[in-house]
Amino acid sequence: RKICKACKCSQEDHSLSSDVEDDRKIGRLLSDSKYAMHTARVKGGDGIRIYKRNRMIITNPIVSRKDPTFDTITYEWAPPGLTQKLAMQYMELIPKEMQPVAGTDGAYYRRRQLMRQLPLYDQDPSQCRGLAEGEVKLMEDFVKKYKAEALGVAEVALPGQGGSGKEEGKPQDKTVAAGKPPESTNGTLEPAPTAEHYRCETCKQAVPGDCPVVYADRAGYSRQWHPACFVCCRCSEPLVDLIYFWKSGAAWCGRHYCESLRPRCAGCDEIIFSEDYQQAEGRAWHKKHFACLECETLLTGKPFALDNAGLLCPTCSKSKRP
Template sequence: MELNSGMQKMSILHQTRKESPCSACRGMCKTFEPHAWRKICKSCKCNQEDHSLNSDAEDDRKIGRLLADSKYSNLTARVKGGDGVRIYKRNRMIITNPIVTKKDPTFDTVTYEWAPPGLTQKLAIHYMEFIPKEMQPISGTEGAYYRRRQLMRQLPVYDQDPFQCHALSESEVKSMEELVRKYKSDSLGVGEVALPGQVGSAKDEANQKQKAEATAQFTNGKVAKGKPQDDPASTNGTLAEAQPKNEYHCELCKQAVSTESPVVYGERAGYDRLWHPACFLCTRCSEPLVDLIYFWKSGKLLCGRHYCDSEKSRCIACDELIFSEDYIESKGLTWHKKHFCCVECEQPLLGKSFELEQAKLLCTSCYKSIKKM
């Protein structure tokens, strides 16, 4: 696969007109007409994710960039000739079931556009059974569309790549790059699916073995004086907590978890916590964390969008994070000062009266016109 090195800097802000019907308009808006800086369609005023613009390849490049240079880079692959670009090694799952009839045998093929990696097909299918049917990412269904929409909503590309943002200054670019380094180092995670008690222990046992071998080599088989051996029960990720026990409970709903049912672990949360597949949700929006990608902060699971919102203010108009002090705050909402204008007529509203309708900023004249309709 070949990628032009400039593609990673190609901005979504200047997309050409695309034939992509809006799901929110129920077919009334059949084409996406990009606004110059808002993340909306000029025609119907709906968000770009309602038009589902990204292709699979674009999504895989975005997630590859997110996971690159993090402890989860093993889920990415380097693109040949791509100047270091990495793409997401998305795990698809294809299930083929024979259809028994009196005629020639036929087969029913079901393709999941994403499935938890590293599992047997039996366990992966069992995991999917715990996800609401309408959210299962089966190709060609509403569940697959829902996944793509959540990839855009929860992990906006302009929260990780300054080249996808609208006219950042040099200092703002540096601030954004620092934020990205921070969350990749301290907060970004990818959930792991396993049966209760069967994920952290294997990893910790391997780590303990490596530590023991290194210590033995350093001390020639003897324990060094003044250097007590690590207590296996006190390690981070905690071997003791990951060992099988009699009863497990979901971190969210607090209900008991069967030892025969797959659960989700978050390494950053520690292997003493686990979640039902349907309970692995963002604490802020209560939406399932797409592809199990989460951000861990202050003991809570967050999607990428709401983690970034907890670090920086977000402009209601352009949907980008604000890295300068030149912004306006009103009624708990924030705008870049240059974006404080009417969503309908684009009239600047600094020092003028305005109305807020479902977080949309309107001048008085447009607000009255809408109310009369």
């Protein structure tokens, strides 16, 4: 189970992964995809790729003191390819409690979301305990397919400039020639909205021409989102590091995209690739994980109690009652 044995809290409440582990996980996710430019090969790592996470350090002089000193703010992640001015504008359009400033609740929130939205066991069969021998290939094909067809890394630009600064290291903070329509992922030209007609795809409100917006290339560049509105269509959580999965005309987080295609085990939290699994009250379990949360007794074909806390046998259910 991916929970604390003592208090039954989730992994993200107790054992967050390290920055290095997160960067390796995202590097693995983006490798073998068209977003591999966001990764770098690890020297001597036998082909392993690591996430080229873009950090941003802001240094402001403190002029009130006699000796010149500086106040330094480090953002643990910032959208790449922007001038510092535009990147700061983007950050200011995100709720303060979600801004990934090092040492703050916002940085902690980002790391929790990396674990929640993009669990390692949704992309790496070797991290799964629920896979039967014949299901490893099924999962490998599943991952390969979503990397090719759904996975995306959104970009930040001014309205009308999405997709225009693809070259790495080329900051986007410029004016695009008037009347140049944006290009979609299949190479066809899409009608360009006029400045007064840019609207956020989520809230449908107008987007000011001087404020950064989010573009998702799989959605086409005629759509844009306010930074705070680029969220998973299922859980409404902001998409961490702008990593999304595109399906049915909407952006999903990795967790809920996978769940939209395959059931997820309520016991081990892994995707179920077997066609023979247990279901009850809208939830699913690997058959070997359909067990009491407290005493681990298998409950297939036996009475059980099910609530938000989990699956319990009648004995443990009675003992937990006040």
